[in-house]
Amino acid sequence: MCNGVWIKTYGCQMNDYDSGKIMSLLGRHNFHKVDSCQDESCGVVIFNTCHIRDKADQKLFSDIGRLKEIREKRLKKERPFVIVVTGCVAQALGVEITRRSANVDVVIGIQSAHKLPEAIEAVQQYQRSVKKYSPIISIGECNDEKFKCFSTVGASHLGPCAFVTVQEGCKNFCSYCVVPKTRGTEYSRPLAGIKEEVELLIKNGIKEITLGGQNVNAYEGVDENGGKFDLVDLIEEVAGYPEILRIRFLSSHPCNMSKRIIEAFGRIPSLMPALHLPVQAGSDRILRMMNRHYDRSIYLDIITKLRDICPEIALSSDFIVGFPGESDDDFAATLDLAKRVRYAKSYYFKFSPRPNTPAENMPDQIPEEVKEKRLEILQELLDSQQQEFNSETVGSVQSVLFERIGRHDGQIIGRTPYNQPVYVEAEAGIIGSERQVHITDLDKHSLGGILV
Ligand code: SF4
Known part of the structure; x- marks a missing residue:
C-alpha cells in the first residue's frame, strides 16, 4: 500500500539513467513506480537532483516544501511517507539538506544509490512504529559497488537503445562547472562490470549502446587481467557482440580526442558517424577564462582530422554565450567557428553563474539583454545549420x-x-x-x- 515510488529527475541524461536504474533496483525490493506523489499507494518520493542548473537547491527545497502537508497527513495515519534526496545536490550538500528541511528522511549521494532499498525500508519501519529516528545520510566515493548493483537490474523497459555509464566525474575544472565537485574526480569502471551490463542489455533486446560519462573519452579502465583499457578498446569490445548494431559515446572533451579515437570512426563499422564535441566558445581569450585547456586552432584541427577519416560525420556541440568579459569580438569569433564547422545539431545556453565556481565572481558579468541578443543570433545560425544538414538527407x-x-x-x-x-x-x-x-x-x- 505504501510502496509506490515517485521519482522526480532533474537535469541531464546521466540522471535519467540513474533514475531508471534506481527504479529497477527498487522494483526488486517490492516497490513499484507511480506517476504522482498524490497517488494513494505513493509512500516514497525520490528527488534525483542536478547541481548544474542555476538555483538547483532553491528549486529542490521548494519542491520538498510542497510535500509537507501530504507527508504529515500520511504519518498521522501511521502510513510511511519517505522523502529521499539523491543525485548531485545530495552529494554536494549532504547533511546540510536535513538541516534545511526536517521533512527529508534519506540523503544518498549518487555514488551510494545502491543502498537506497535498505535505507527506505529502515525509515518505513521507524515511521510505522512511530519511533523517533534520525535521517539516514550516506555520501560515498565513486567505486564499482554502485555499478555492480545497478548492472544486475532488468532493462526490459528501455526499448532497443541503452545508455551505459562507463565513466563518472571530471578533473578538468572548467571555471563555470560544478561537476568536479559534485560527481568527484574521474572514475572509470573496470571492463568486467561493463561487459556484464552489456550482456544483460543484449538479453533484453538492446541493439544500440551509448557509452556514457561526463568525460567519456578520458575513459581509462582495466581489463580482466588488470591491463589498461581505453575508450577505443571498450568500443571494440562492445563491437564484438554481433547483437549490438550501433555504438555511440557521450560526452567528449576536445583535449581527450586522441588520434586513436579519431581513427576509430574510420575503422569500426558499428561506431556511428556522429560525435558530440562541445566547444563552448570560439574565442581563445574566453576559452582560457573558461579553463577549457584548448584553443580554437586545436579544436578546428580535430574537426579536420575527423572529417578526413569520416567525411560524413555529424558533429554537434554545446555553446555558452555571455561568459564574463565576452566582448563583441569574442562573440564574433564564436559565430565564425560555428560557420567553419557547420554543425548538424547544437545546444546553446546563456551563461548563468553556478554557486561555488570561479566564474561566479569573475568581473565584467554580461548584462542579461546582451546575452539574450547574442543567444538569438547564435541560435538562428545553429538552427539553420541543423536544417541544412537535415535537408541534405531528403531524397536519400x-x-x-x-x-x-x-x-x-x-x-x-x-x-x-x-x-x-x-x-x-x-x-x-x-x-x-x-x-x-x-x-x-x-x-x-x-x-x-x-x-x-
Ligand atoms: S569538462 Fe568541464 S564542463 Fe565538462 S564536466 Fe568537466 S568541468 Fe564540467
Missing part, C-alpha cells in the same frame, strides 16, 4: 533503427546513424529493427520517410 535512403511509437496514430520513430529522428507510418512490430527508409520530408527537428 537511410538506415533507421526504430525505437518507439510516435505521438500520432500509426507513427513509429527511429534514428539515422547521424542521430536524426525519423518518423514513418508502420506497424509497431518494426520497433527494435534496423530498416531502410526513403527520406521524403523535412520538419523542424525531424525527418519523415517511407519504408523501402
Whole structure:
C-alpha cells in the first residue's frame, strides 16, 4: 500500500539513467513506480537532483516544501511517507539538506544509490512504529559497488537503445562547472562490470549502446587481467557482440580526442558517424577564462582530422554565450567557428553563474539583454545549420533503427546513424529493427520517410 515510488529527475541524461536504474533496483525490493506523489499507494518520493542548473537547491527545497502537508497527513495515519534526496545536490550538500528541511528522511549521494532499498525500508519501519529516528545520510566515493548493483537490474523497459555509464566525474575544472565537485574526480569502471551490463542489455533486446560519462573519452579502465583499457578498446569490445548494431559515446572533451579515437570512426563499422564535441566558445581569450585547456586552432584541427577519416560525420556541440568579459569580438569569433564547422545539431545556453565556481565572481558579468541578443543570433545560425544538414538527407535512403511509437496514430520513430529522428507510418512490430527508409520530408527537428 505504501510502496509506490515517485521519482522526480532533474537535469541531464546521466540522471535519467540513474533514475531508471534506481527504479529497477527498487522494483526488486517490492516497490513499484507511480506517476504522482498524490497517488494513494505513493509512500516514497525520490528527488534525483542536478547541481548544474542555476538555483538547483532553491528549486529542490521548494519542491520538498510542497510535500509537507501530504507527508504529515500520511504519518498521522501511521502510513510511511519517505522523502529521499539523491543525485548531485545530495552529494554536494549532504547533511546540510536535513538541516534545511526536517521533512527529508534519506540523503544518498549518487555514488551510494545502491543502498537506497535498505535505507527506505529502515525509515518505513521507524515511521510505522512511530519511533523517533534520525535521517539516514550516506555520501560515498565513486567505486564499482554502485555499478555492480545497478548492472544486475532488468532493462526490459528501455526499448532497443541503452545508455551505459562507463565513466563518472571530471578533473578538468572548467571555471563555470560544478561537476568536479559534485560527481568527484574521474572514475572509470573496470571492463568486467561493463561487459556484464552489456550482456544483460543484449538479453533484453538492446541493439544500440551509448557509452556514457561526463568525460567519456578520458575513459581509462582495466581489463580482466588488470591491463589498461581505453575508450577505443571498450568500443571494440562492445563491437564484438554481433547483437549490438550501433555504438555511440557521450560526452567528449576536445583535449581527450586522441588520434586513436579519431581513427576509430574510420575503422569500426558499428561506431556511428556522429560525435558530440562541445566547444563552448570560439574565442581563445574566453576559452582560457573558461579553463577549457584548448584553443580554437586545436579544436578546428580535430574537426579536420575527423572529417578526413569520416567525411560524413555529424558533429554537434554545446555553446555558452555571455561568459564574463565576452566582448563583441569574442562573440564574433564564436559565430565564425560555428560557420567553419557547420554543425548538424547544437545546444546553446546563456551563461548563468553556478554557486561555488570561479566564474561566479569573475568581473565584467554580461548584462542579461546582451546575452539574450547574442543567444538569438547564435541560435538562428545553429538552427539553420541543423536544417541544412537535415535537408541534405531528403531524397536519400537511410538506415533507421526504430525505437518507439510516435505521438500520432500509426507513427513509429527511429534514428539515422547521424542521430536524426525519423518518423514513418508502420506497424509497431518494426520497433527494435534496423530498416531502410526513403527520406521524403523535412520538419523542424525531424525527418519523415517511407519504408523501402
Ligand atoms: S569538462 Fe568541464 S564542463 Fe565538462 S564536466 Fe568537466 S568541468 Fe564540467
